[in-house]
Amino acid sequence: MFRFSRLILLLTAAMGLFPAGDVLAATLTGAPPIVIGHRGASGYRPEHTLAAYELAIDMGADFIEPDLVPTKDGVLIARHENAIAIVNPTTGAITEATTNVAELPQFANRKTTKIIDGVSITGWFTEDFTLAELKTLRAKERIPQIRPQNTAFDGLFEIPTLQEVIDLAKRKSAETGRTIGIYPETKHPSYFDAIGLSMEEPLVATLKANGYSGKNAPVFIQSFEVGNLIDLSTKTDLPLVQLLNATGRPYDFVVSGDSRTYADLATPAGLAKIAEYAQGVGTNKNLLIPRDSTSKLLAPTALVANAHAANLLVHAWTFRNEDTFLPLDFKGNPAGEYEIFFSLGIDGLFSDNPDTAFAVRNRVAGNPAQSVPEPNLLLGLVFLPLAALLRRRQISL
Numbered sequence: 291m292f293r294f295s296r297l298i299l300l301l302t303a304a305m306g307l308f309p310a311g312d313v314l315a316a317t318l319t320g321a322p323p324i325v326i327g328h329r330g331a332s333g334y335r336p337e338h339t340l341a342a343y344e345l346a347i348d349m350g351a352d353f354i355e356p357d358l359v360p361t362k363d364g365v366l367i368a369r370h371e372n373a374i375a376i377v378n379p380t381t382g383a384i385t386e387a388t389t390n391v392a393e394l395p396q397f398a399n400r401k402t403t404k405i406i407d408g409v410s411i412t413g414w415f416t417e418d419f420t421l422a423e424l425k426t427l428r429a430k431e432r433i434p435q436i437r438p439q440n441t442a443f444d445g446l447f448e449i450p451t452l453q454e455v456i457d458l459a460k461r462k463s464a465e466t467g468r469t470i471g472i473y474p475e476t477k478h479p480s481y482f483d484a485i486g487l488s489m490e491e492p493l494v495a496t497l498k499a500n501g502y503s504g505k506n507a508p509v510f511i512q513s514f515e516v517g518n519l520i521d522l523s524t525k526t527d528l529p530l531v532q533l534l535n536a537t538g539r540p541y542d543f544v545v546s547g548d549s550r551t552y553a554d555l556a557t558p559a560g561l562a563k564i565a566e567y568a569q570g571v572g573t574n575k576n577l578l579i580p581r582d583s584t585s586k587l588l589a590p591t592a593l594v595a596n597a598h599a600a601n602l603l604v605h606a607w608t609f610r611n612e613d614t615f616l617p618l619d620f621k622g623n624p625a626g627e628y629e630i631f632f633s634l635g636i637d638g639l640f641s642d643n644p645d646t647a648f649a650v651r652n653r654v655a656g657n658p659a660q661s662v663p664e665p666n667l668l669l670g671l672v673f674l675p676l677a678a679l680l681r682r683r684q685i686s687l
């Protein structure tokens with residue numbers, strides 16, 4: 291059943307009147323949406339470094355996001371992938387690197403080829419190094435062709451452990467008086483289970499040892515797989531988030547022969563199943579507002595309303611300021627993209643540029659310390675607030 295607010299949003303979008311976020315639709319709890327520093331402030335520092343996380347916090351992020359992979363000795367560290375330098379197997383040219391490992395002769399013999407989630411990758415992998423060895427490496431900008439300014443920081447920072455990320459969040463919470471949350475993602479859980487480096491147990495143990503417990507703790511644990519989240523729901527009472535991609539299916543479904551796709555999980559029936567073990571969904575933003583072949587935004591889908599109807603939070607990813615990532619509608623105007631997504635009533639978003647996300651979030655949420663959003667005539671003044679009120683009272687039309 292369509293909720294009234296969704297009907298208004300879809301109608302106004304179809305009429306070309308969608309107000310680029312002047313008024314927020316209701317979030318699930320009514321609280322302002324959270325800003326999640328995606329791998330830190332990755333637009334400004336090499337991702338997954340303590341410098342990137344600290345800058346994200348200083349820019350206003352409410353949560354910082356470490357993607358997690360294990361070392362050979364079972365320590366959880368923050369890296370986008372277990373592949374910390376990837377080469378073209380034919381030419382040997384580096385195609386992506388988040389560390390300088392490929393430049394170090396003492397580790398030349400660690401280069402190997404593995405199948406990770408069905409994909410052949412040649413390079414260096416965290417599970418082949420002890421933490422002590424990984425600590426001798428230095429982080430590099432992952433996408434230097436897009437963020438050349440960040441290469442000035444290449445070679446300066448270590449790979450942080452999960453514990454070091456938590457220590458930073460706690461220190462900055464004490465210093466700022468804000469509660470800085472952590473939003474860890476388990477990467478390739480089926481793969482790591484299969485090689486005897488299961489991540490769930492050390493993750494739960496580390497979070498417990500640091501005093502995190504309960505559904506109100508400033509923690510969200512996320513995964514693209516389903517089975518490990520269900521497993522985690524039996525091991526911890528911390529909030530869990532099911533990641534939803536725009537295409538494909540969870541890799542544990544591929545392994546088990548389950549034919550369901552992410553699109554199936556994003557249906558009302560799929561969301562109801564997710565709500566049995568998780569508190570939210572972390573969605574590719576294209577699932578909320580699809581793009582056409584020219585990258586122009588289309589009408590919003592009903593995913594936010596459907597997820598909220600299942601009592602699930604909605605956190606969208608990934609927001610980045612560079613034109614290459616922006617939809618056609620908002621080239622040169624990243625704030626406009628944030629505004630339109632906040633208008634949907636999302637409960638948070640992952641951003642590489644937390645300063646932009648923070649400023650827009652505060653403005654559209656009506657933070658008096660920031661500029662006040664301008665009303666959008668009758669639509670802004672009457673219809674959307676009315677829709678939000680009806681939603682809060684669980685009235686559907």
Ligand code: G3P
Nearest residue numbers: 357475512572607608640
């Ligand atoms: O975790 C949300 C977002 O980061 C998407 O996942 O795998 O690119 O880190 P990933």
Ligand code: CA
Nearest residue numbers: 355356357475
């Ligand atoms: Ca992630």
